[in-house]
Amino acid sequence: xxxxEKTDKREHILLVAEDLFAVKGFDGSSVRDIANQAxxxxxxxxxxxxxxxxxxxxxxxxxxxxxxxxxxxxSNDPGMSPWEKIEWIIDFYVDRIVNNRRxxxxxxxEYNTARSEEIKELITTIKMQNLERIKKIIAEGQKKGVFxxxxxxxxxxxxxxxxxxxxxxxxxxxxxxxxxxxxxxxxKAKINKRLKSxxxxxxxxxxxxx
Amino acid sequence: xxxxEKTDKREHILLVAEDLFAVKGFDGSSVRDIANQAxxxxxxxxxxxxxxxxxxxxxxxxxxxxxxxxxxxxSNDPGMSPWEKIEWIIDFYVDRIVNNRRxxxxxxxEYNTARSEEIKELITTIKMQNLERIKKIIAEGQKKGVFxxxxxxxxxxxxxxxxxxxxxxxxxxxxxxxxxxxxxxxxKAKINKRLKSxxxxxxxxxxxxx
DNA sequence: ATCTCAATTAAACGATTGTTTAGTTTAAAC
DNA sequence: GTTTAAACTAAACAATCGTTTAATTGAGAT
Numbered sequence: 209x210x211x212x213e214k215t216d217k218r219e220h221i222l223l224v225a226e227d228l229f230a231v232k233g234f235d236g237s238s239v240r241d242i243a244n245q246a247x248x249x250x251x252x253x254x255x256x257x258x259x260x261x262x263x264x265x266x267x268x269x270x271x272x273x274x275x276x277x278x279x280x281x282x283s284n285d286p287g288m289s290p291w292e293k294i295e296w297i298i299d300f301y302v303d304r305i306v307n308n309r310r311x312x313x314x315x316x317x318e319y320n321t322a323r324s325e326e327i328k329e330l331i332t333t334i335k336m337q338n339l340e341r342i343k344k345i346i347a348e349g350q351k352k353g354v355f356x357x358x359x360x361x362x363x364x365x366x367x368x369x370x371x372x373x374x375x376x377x378x379x380x381x382x383x384x385x386x387x388x389x390x391x392x393x394x395x396k397a398k399i400n401k402r403l404k405s406x407x408x409x410x411x412x413x414x415x416x417x418x
Numbered sequence: 419x420x421x422x423e424k425t426d427k428r429e430h431i432l433l434v435a436e437d438l439f440a441v442k443g444f445d446g447s448s449v450r451d452i453a454n455q456a457x458x459x460x461x462x463x464x465x466x467x468x469x470x471x472x473x474x475x476x477x478x479x480x481x482x483x484x485x486x487x488x489x490x491x492x493s494n495d496p497g498m499s500p501w502e503k504i505e506w507i508i509d510f511y512v513d514r515i516v517n518n519r520r521x522x523x524x525x526x527x528e529y530n531t532a533r534s535e536e537i538k539e540l541i542t543t544i545k546m547q548n549l550e551r552i553k554k555i556i557a558e559g560q561k562k563g564v565f566x567x568x569x570x571x572x573x574x575x576x577x578x579x580x581x582x583x584x585x586x587x588x589x590x591x592x593x594x595x596x597x598x599x600x601x602x603x604x605x606k607a608k609i610n611k612r613l614k615s616x617x618x619x620x621x622x623x624x625x626x627x628x
Numbered sequence: 629a630t631c632t633c634a635a636t637t638a639a640a641c642g643a644t645t646g647t648t649t650a651g652t653t654t655a656a657a658c
Numbered sequence: 659g660t661t662t663a664a665a666c667t668a669a670a671c672a673a674t675c676g677t678t679t680a681a682t683t684g685a686g687a688t
Contacts, residue, residue, distance in 0.1 A: 235445030362616035369583025406572035
């Protein structure tokens with residue numbers, strides 16, 4: 209078997225595990241579940257990942273790998289105004305979280321769970337890095353006098369929290385917004401547009417006023 | 419043993435289970451864990467609650483019992499302006515969620531998990547009831563012309579999501595806000611005040627403008 | 629003193645958990 | 659064709675899971 213197919217198989221297992229973890233939780237998903245769903249032998253998961261817990265760790269690293277770089281890059285772009293950067297961040301996070309809602313559901317599910325300290329620190333570090341970048345952008349806008357003197361940390365919680373709230377309680381908001389629960393694509397498209405529009409309105413009123 | 423002590427014992431088990439579920443998740447907490455921590459015999463949990471899952475259901479009902487009534491009452495109060503009602507709701511939810519962060523952590527952890535449909539519907543129903551009340555209040559303010567024509571459903575997601583975000587990622591915001599992680603009371607007090615102040619500012623700018 | 633029944637216990641139940649073992653297949657290298 | 663190492667498998671491992679059983683305790687009613 210070629211090395212391309214090998215990594216594809218690893219990735220395939222990761223994606224199957226991601227779906228299962230999101231639906232049944234980490235402890236609720238057995239290694240046998242994952243193996244059956246992925247169509248591989250039970251022992252292959254220990255063979256590839258060493259342990260179930262390490263599989264989760266690799267999944268987190270796999271999903272977060274690209275995101276930090278993109279945010280870092282934009283935050284230092286001198287050609288954008290602070291508000292333009294905020295708009296970009298809104299779009300970036302809404303796209304990311306809505307398109308990977310199952311993964312982000314795992315993150316919120318497992319973050320509070322006292323599993324390994326290693327995983328907990330991994331998530332905390334990534335979150336902290338991203339929040340520090342956003343903090344810098346808002347502070348920059350405040351220094352330039354275009355942003356009001358609002359509570360920066362709480363404002364970041366509002367941005368992330370609003371997106372998480374919508375995606376993590378899909379059922380509630382599907383009923384409330386009269387969206388068909390079964391049609392995932394329709395849900396994503398509608399929620400994506402509406403979240404971006406709302407967050408732009410909300411944060412503009414909060415940061416700049418009118 | 420008197421009936422008073424009996425209900426106390428039931429409640430004691432519920433509170434111990436709540437702590438464990440919040441820290442280790444539902445599937446991560448064994449019935450033996452709960453029994454040991456509560457200082458009761460293993461079999462007593464099946465004896466009192468029938469099953470582990472039913473224990474979770476009773477815990478949810480136990481915690482939600484009082485909340486719906488209070489919200490219902492306030493939303494029909496003719497002596498308060500729409501904005502005063504919003505301020506009351508902010509205080510109500512911040513107090514409730516911050517003071518019961520472990521329980522609300524369980525709710526977000528277990529809501530997406532495909533456990534029993536019964537529990538899922540129980541949570542959805544309660545959330546829907548509460549959101550409908552808030553929706554009515556905002557709609558009332560819009561009708562009176564004191565609130566802007568904002569996206570009501572998204573605004574509710576912002577209110578709930580901001581609080582949930584802060585309390586569910588305690589570690590991140592403790593580092594960010596330089597609060598001692600170990601001192602739960604200091605954390606609660608500081609977060610409570612700051613959340614209320616932020617949400618008032620945020621929603622005032624969003625709903626009313628300046 | 630005896631009966632009654634809920635409360636409580638230790639022990640065991642079968643099922644499932646994550647992981648390991650020992651052996652086989654596969655395919656490229658020589 | 660033989661060698662070699664990775665890929666893969668079926669079976670078994672000990673541990674833990676939620677739940678049940680059967681026996682015992684304890685206190686109030688008769």
